[in-house]
Amino acid sequence: MGVINVTPDSFSDGGKFLRTDKAVTQAVQLIKQGANIIDIGGESTRPGADVVSVDEEIKRVVPVIEALRKVNSSITISIDSSKPEVMSTAIKAGANFINDVNALQENGALSIAAKSNLPVCLMHKQGQPKTMQNKPEYRDVLTEVMDFFQQKVDNCLFAGIEAKNIILDPGIGFGKTLEHNLILLKNINKLKSLGYPILIGVSRKSMIGEILNAEVEDRLYGSLAIAQFAYTQGAKYLRVHDVKATNDVLKITQELLMP
Ligand code: PT1
Numbered sequence: 001m002g003v004i005n006v007t008p009d010s011f012s013d014g015g016k017f018l019r020t021d022k023a024v025t026q027a028v029q030l031i032k033q034g035a036n037i038i039d040i041g042g043e044s045t046r047p048g049a050d051v052v053s054v055d056e057e058i059k060r061v062v063p064v065i066e067a068l069r070k071v072n073s074s075i076t077i078s079i080d081s082s083k084p085e086v087m088s089t090a091i092k093a094g095a096n097f098i099n100d101v102n103a104l105q106e107n108g109a110l111s112i113a114a115k116s117n118l119p120v121c122l123m124h125k126q127g128q129p130k131t132m133q134n135k136p137e138y139r140d141v142l143t144e145v146m147d148f149f150q151q152k153v154d155n156c157l158f159a160g161i162e163a164k165n166i167i168l169d170p171g172i173g174f175g176k177t178l179e180h181n182l183i184l185l186k187n188i189n190k191l192k193s194l195g196y197p198i199l200i201g202v203s204r205k206s207m208i209g210e211i212l213n214a215e216v217e218d219r220l221y222g223s224l225a226i227a228q229f230a231y232t233q234g235a236k237y238l239r240v241h242d243v244k245a246t247n248d249v250l251k252i253t254q255e256l257l258m259p
Contacts, residue, residue, distance in 0.1 A: 001078065002027070002035030002243040003203065006060040007044045007052075020063040027068050031075055034247035037097060039239060040064055040090075041080030045101050047133040047173070047206070057086045062093045069094030078121075084108035091116050099239075101125055101171065103152045114160040121167040121199050121237075122152045126175025136175040142187050145170050149194055167237065169199040173207060181207045185226065188233035200230040201239035203246075224249050232257070 004027050027038045042060030043052040052060075065077055079090035082102035087109065091098075096118050103122040104110045113120045124145045126136055138144050149168050156166055170184040170191060181202075184191070191198050202208070208222035209215065220242055227238050227246050231253060240246045 001037040001039050001199070001201075001237050001239040002030030002033070003239060003241050004030070004038055004040045004064065005044065006040060006042045006064055020067050023064045024067045024071065027064075027075075028071065030243045031072065033244040035075075035243045037076040037078050037237070038068065039078040039080050039097075039099055040068075040095070041099075042086070043081065045129045045174070047129060049129045051130075054083050054085045057081060057083060058089050061086065062089055065090055065093040065095050082106055082109070084112050087116075088112050091118065097121075099123075101174065103148075104156065105152075110155060110159040110161070113156070113165075117162070117165065119165045119167060120156070120161060121169050122149065122156070123169040123174065123199075124148050124171040129174075132175035133173075136177055136180065138180060141176070141180045141183050142190060145184060146191065146194065149191070149196075153194070153196065163196075166196045167199050168194065168196045169201065172200060172202045173205045178207050178210045185230060185233075188230060188235055192234050197236035198234065199237035199239060200226075200235045202226045202230070203238075203240040203242065220245060228253055 004023050006023055030038060040061050042057040068077060076097050077095045078097035078099045079087055079095040080099045081087055082100050084106055087098055098113055098118055098120040100109060101123045104113055126132060153166060157163065168191060172181050188198055203223045204216050204219045208219040212222050224245055227240060228249050230238060231250055238246060
């Protein structure tokens with residue numbers, strides 16, 4: 001899954017892809033580099049980020065989705081949003097994957113996902129982006145994330161979302177310390193035991209910066225190390241900025257793991 005941020009304040013490539021044609025060019029490039037899904041988001045969810053109105057979010061993402069769908073009829077386009085109105089407008093514009101960092105908890109999101117019959121990624125987070133990194137605490141992070149997943153999956157199934165459409169994501173960096181993130185990454189096998197594919201988004205995040213003492217532009221090799229690890233632990237989807245580099249690492253890793 002390659003990331004396209006259509007936000008002026010995005011943490012790694014903010015402002016660069018504001019214009020629709022630039023975003024589409026970037027998406028086409030990511031597809032050439034091996035992305036199977038393009039994740040399009042109009043509201044940053046990095047720590048400290050401000051909320052965006054429904055109208056503004058739609059204005060940012062819908063033109064990109066429409067234009068990308070025009071030039072590529074088959075690619076999976078993911079809408080990275082927690083707002084039901086944004087999801088439904090994005091789906092009409094051509095999105096065919098729902099990526100919700102709020103796990104369909106907003107009023108109306110469950111029924112839109114159910115009606116759409118599209119894959120949905122349910123992500124765990126503690127708190128809201130603005131303040132979530134302000135001393136996050138858990139009694140037992142793995143158990144709490146797994147209990148959260150079980151509860152959200154039950155809600156989805158009850159709302160009529162098919163099990164085959166559910167993907168789970170532990171939400172690396174979303175209300176979690178470095179230690180919490182490491183516990184979750186080391187236990188991807190346990191997360192998988194719930195019976196759903198796992199998505200991991202760790203590309204360029206501050207947990208890498210903390211380990212390496214590196215700024216965001218210096219986190220590629222760390223991102224690749226975690227991508228390879230997550231893959232070997234059974235993660236099915238990786239949400240990344242650097243598609244070409246990640247794809248090379250995964251291709252080589254696949255060859256080496258072939259019996
Ligand atoms: C993610 C994700 C996402 N991450 C899914 N969607 C972001 N499914 C946006 C940092 O610590 O992991 N999974 N959509 C980006 N959010 C963050 C969070 C960016 C933390 C940076 C950090 O630096």
